Structure formats: C-alpha cells, structure tokens
Amino acid sequence: MSQHVVGVEAQRAASRARVRTRRGIPRHEAVTLWISRVVIWVVIVLTLAPMWFVVEAAFNPTNAYFSLGLFPSHPSFGNFAYLFHQTNFLIWVKNSALVGFTVSLGQVLVTALAAFAFSRLRFWGRKYGLMVLIILQMFPNFLALAAIYTALAELNLLNELWVYMLILMGGSAFNIWLLKRFFDSVPKELDDAAFVDGATVWQRFSRIILPLARPMLIVIFIFTLMGSFSEYILAGTILETPNNYTLGLGMYGLISNQFAKNWGYFAAAALLSAVPLAVTFGLLQKYIASGLMGGVKG
Amino acid sequence: MASSTAAQRPARVHRARVTGKDRLAAYGFLSPAILSLSVLSLVPMVFAIYIAFTNFDANHFLSYQWVGLQNFIALFNPNDPLFSVFIPTLEWTFMFAVGATVVNYLVGLFLAVVLNNRHMRESSIYRSLLIIPWAVPALISILAWQGLLNQDYGQINGFLHLFGIPAVNWLGQPFWARISILMVNLWAGFPFMMTVSLGALQAVPAELHEAAAIDGASKPQAFRFITLPEIWKLSLPLLIPSFAFNFNNFNAVYLLTGGGPPRPTNEFVGYTDILASAAYKMTLTFNLYNWAAAISVILFIIVGTLSWFNMRYTHAFEEADT
Numbered sequence: 001m002s003q004h005v006v007g008v009e010a011q012r013a014a015s016r017a018r019v020r021t022r023r024g025i026p027r028h029e030a031v032t033l034w035i036s037r038v039v040i041w042v043v044i045v046l047t048l049a050p051m052w053f054v055v056e057a058a059f060n061p062t063n064a065y066f067s068l069g070l071f072p073s074h075p076s077f078g079n080f081a082y083l084f085h086q087t088n089f090l091i092w093v094k095n096s097a098l099v100g101f102t103v104s105l106g107q108v109l110v111t112a113l114a115a116f117a118f119s120r121l122r123f124w125g126r127k128y129g130l131m132v133l134i135i136l137q138m139f140p141n142f143l144a145l146a147a148i149y150t151a152l153a154e155l156n157l158l159n160e161l162w163v164y165m166l167i168l169m170g171g172s173a174f175n176i177w178l179l180k181r182f183f184d185s186v187p188k189e190l191d192d193a194a195f196v197d198g199a200t201v202w203q204r205f206s207r208i209i210l211p212l213a214r215p216m217l218i219v220i221f222i223f224t225l226m227g228s229f230s231e232y233i234l235a236g237t238i239l240e241t242p243n244n245y246t247l248g249l250g251m252y253g254l255i256s257n258q259f260a261k262n263w264g265y266f267a268a269a270a271l272l273s274a275v276p277l278a279v280t281f282g283l284l285q286k287y288i289a290s291g292l293m294g295g296v297k298g
Numbered sequence: 299m300a301s302s303t304a305a306q307r308p309a310r311v312h313r314a315r316v317t318g319k320d321r322l323a324a325y326g327f328l329s330p331a332i333l334s335l336s337v338l339s340l341v342p343m344v345f346a347i348y349i350a351f352t353n354f355d356a357n358h359f360l361s362y363q364w365v366g367l368q369n370f371i372a373l374f375n376p377n378d379p380l381f382s383v384f385i386p387t388l389e390w391t392f393m394f395a396v397g398a399t400v401v402n403y404l405v406g407l408f409l410a411v412v413l414n415n416r417h418m419r420e421s422s423i424y425r426s427l428l429i430i431p432w433a434v435p436a437l438i439s440i441l442a443w444q445g446l447l448n449q450d451y452g453q454i455n456g457f458l459h460l461f462g463i464p465a466v467n468w469l470g471q472p473f474w475a476r477i478s479i480l481m482v483n484l485w486a487g488f489p490f491m492m493t494v495s496l497g498a499l500q501a502v503p504a505e506l507h508e509a510a511a512i513d514g515a516s517k518p519q520a521f522r523f524i525t526l527p528e529i530w531k532l533s534l535p536l537l538i539p540s541f542a543f544n545f546n547n548f549n550a551v552y553l554l555t556g557g558g559p560p561r562p563t564n565e566f567v568g569y570t571d572i573l574a575s576a577a578y579k580m581t582l583t584f585n586l587y588n589w590a591a592a593i594s595v596i597l598f599i600i601v602g603t604l605s606w607f608n609m610r611y612t613h614a615f616e617e618a619d620t
Contacts, residue, residue: 025417036412040424043409047428047485053453054442114331121324131609137339138542138601140574143594144342146349146581170338171331174539201323229435230549233578248437252553255441263445270442274434281433282426289493292536 057267079268092250099165104224106169108217114176116205119183133173149237159240175220182216219291247273349591356585369592383566391572395545398483406491414499432489440553443482472569475555483550498532538608542601548574573597
C-alpha cells in the first residue's frame, strides 16, 4: 500500500534486499525461524513420546504393551492401587526421601566448607589439591565396594539405613570445584572488608559468602538429590531387607526379569516418583543453568 | 585482571599477619571433606590397588598371596583367557565413552544454537520441555527404557510397526544393543549439554560480534570464528568430567542390557559390557577380585591421564597460587 506514497522503484529495490514480514523480521530470518521451530517440535515429540508411553502404561489396567492410541482405551487407577496395597511402595518412597534429603543437606554442608577453604583461605596443597582430588575420585567407586562391604560386615553395620546415608554423604570433589568457582566470582572486597572490621573466618563464611551462594547451594542440593535417587550399587550392597529398600532398589526388584507381568505397576511407580522430582527440577531450572556456567566467565 | 590484583594487595598485608591461624582454619574447613574422601575413596582405592597385585579370588579367599604383575601381564597376553575379556571390552568402553560424549555434545550444541534465536520468543517453553529427561532420575528412566525397547512387548517396536517396520531385537543383538545404549544415553544426556551450551552462547560478549560486523564478517563467519571458539573454551571444562563419567557409566549399561547379549566365546563379559560393568560382575558374580582390581587400576590410569592433560590444557581446575 505504501508503494503509492513512496517511489515505486526505490521500494522495489528495498523489498528485493529485505522483504519484511508483518512483525518486521527480514524474510530470510523468518524462514530460518520457522525451520528452527519445526526442528525443535520434532525433537520435542521424539523426546517426550517415550515418556508418554510410560504414562499411558501407568493408566492401562490390561498391562498390554501394545496400546498405541494416544490415550489408553480404558484408563484406570488399577496399577496405582496395586502399588499401594500389594507392594512396599510407600516404604520405598519414605526411605528414599529420608536418604535423599539427609544426604543432600550433608553434602551441601561438607561441600560448602571445603569450597570456602579452596576459594578464600591459604594452605598447603591449595594449588593442585582440588585437581588431584577430582582425578582420584575418577577411580571406579564400585571397587571401594569390596572394601566397604568387608569393613561393614566386620563391624556388623550392614543393612542400616543411616550407614548408607553416611557413606553417600562423603565429599564430592566435583561439587567442591563447582561451588568454589561460584565463591570465586563473589568479589573478594566484600569479605576483605568484613575481615578488616574484625569478623572471624567463620563469620566471613556463614554471614557473607554462604547467603550469596544460595542459588549454587540449591543446585548442588538438587544434583545430590537426583543422584541419590539413581544410586543403585551401594544400596544393593548395603541394604538387605525389603523394609530398608530405597525406591530404586524396590523398582529394580519389581521389574527385573518380569517385564511382561509388572510393566504397568512399574510405569505407575515411575510416574509417581519422577513427577515431583521433575517439577522441583523445572522450578529451579534457571539456577541450574547459571550455576553450571557461573564463574567460568571470569 | 590487573584491577583485581591491585584490589587484593591491601588484603594480603592483613593475611600475612595471621597466616598460621588462617591455615589452621583452612584445615578445619577442609576436614569433613578430606576425612570422608579418605575413608570412602582413598582407603578403598589403596586396598584395591593392593589386591590388583595378588591372587585374591574365590579360591584364595583367606590365603591370598602377592603375585606381582601377573594379573596385568595376563590382561595384555594374547594367549591368556583374560586377554579376550579385556581387549574387546576396552575397545567398546572407548567407543561408548567417546561416542556418548561427542554425540550428546553435538546434539546439545545444535539445539542450543537453534534455541538461541532472538526472534523465537517462546524458546524458554521449548527449553523447559527439552530439559525434562534430565529431571528424571537416570535409574528410573533407564529401567523404563528397558521395557520400551523390549522386542516382543515394547512400545518402540509397536510404534515402528505402525510404519510397517519389522520388530527390531533391540537388546538382544550386539549391534542394536550398542545402538540402544547410545540412544538412551543421548536421550538422558543431551539436556545437560544443551543447558551448558546455551549458557556458553549467552556468555559470548556482544562486543565481539559487533566488532566482527564492523569488520565485514558474515553471520556464518562470525559463528565459526567467534561463537564456536568461545563456546569451546567455556564448555571444555565440563566435557572432561562428562567423558570421565561416561567411561565409568555403570548405570547406562548395566540397567539397560546387563552387559548382554552374552559373547559365545567367554562367560565373563557380554557385548555391551564396559570395563566398569565388567569389573562389577567380576567382583560380585565371579568373585575374581584380583582381575576386577587390575582392570580398575588400568581404567583409572587411562581416565586419570586423559583428565590430567585436559585439565592442564584448560587450566580450569587449577588455582592461581597467589
């Protein structure tokens, strides 16, 4: 329409160069944008379809694998009812929640203390200490299994939930490194000022650095929480009786070698345990992204 | 950099006065981590290294002896049965660790570049949807995949059936079992790489692009010579732990295939066993502690050396000695 107002020739030349869509995006960028969208939609469908299969199976009472409609034909809560009445699902959840929260809290504390030392204090071994610790932790940890198992058997401490928690609480060099990087990005002037004002080392740590690092502490908490839900080797070794089972152990027992029979129950359990974790994770997403990159920039 | 050292200078004067006290505090802060690391990692590690030089197995449970390098020689001796266990497993472990890390990284980076489009206003919704696999504990999702990939009942084959594709024996054939492991690992692992890459993309200073535009660089050129090197620099420190993690990624293999399908030539390891799951089986199933320990020592030497060089190269894990 504006062609009548502006010179036609000039307008044509301009439109040849940059054809704009309604929202003012150049044509070639709009094409890229829509191709990108289609690619992303395809990837999203491919990513989420397997999860939808599991959701479907959870609500499918017939326990038949081949239900390929978008929704189960006769949805019911039968699988969930079985889970609550015929298995120890609630005990597994309770144990896993107890282990997860205790271990994560412990890890955050141990990690924060060590990361503070590496970031702010001077001591022998500071330069390469963290690197050495990270490399040492690459030693296959399940090999510790034989030693840990023998020691616990000697001390009569097998099949104790608190022992399992204590072992999982051991320091993680990688977490220390992540948190140290974050501490490093907190300006040194802040706690130096406090230091001049007579604050003790502990006050510098607890009053200044720790509150500022809250996002990163949350990240380490959630990583440890997820990790503890996925821990299988140690749990399988230490915890022996079903009333001490964690969720992973219980679900592994539910499904190993009996897929055809228990797939629906397993799917229901997977749904119930994954959703709360996924929601928590989703809510903390922005902390996770910034936490992983934090400090690299400097 | 220069300004920060200048700012630290007055502080150093204060610190110099209380070095002894400061150092004592440092060890106090470190002690919980060091203590737990020692008891749970170092002591068992020393024990395992010692076992690697003995004949500690089910037959010599109480009366094991020092045998020197015998276990290690057996691993590399083509005439020894252990050789046929070790070498193919080592090959697949490398293929898996490199493959999983590289594929996950490339897919993650690609998605990050696509999502990092300033015209795509809804990209945060896409990101939240794509991150979901990361938010499900791996133990649960891998077990679920075992069901989905089941040859007879699994929904993946059911889905392929809709398109007339005959059922694939995903977990029962060596080739497909390996593809399955890499696929499931990609599904579970790309969101991490995508998040890291997105963070790195957004950290690339805008001035660099402006300067390039002024110099007449085209968009692909700017991407190739500015964006990619910056992303590489930022993501490399996270790629190394990821490679080391995959090298020991017991869950990805053991929970999906159990190491199978079995090899007709030996009973100890299957086609998809990586060194970590092989060592696990040798400990718990076959009680061959000495072999498992020897394999683990070699595993550790490989991963440790690679990581050491990478860390020295990136400097990401070093502490400036100020």
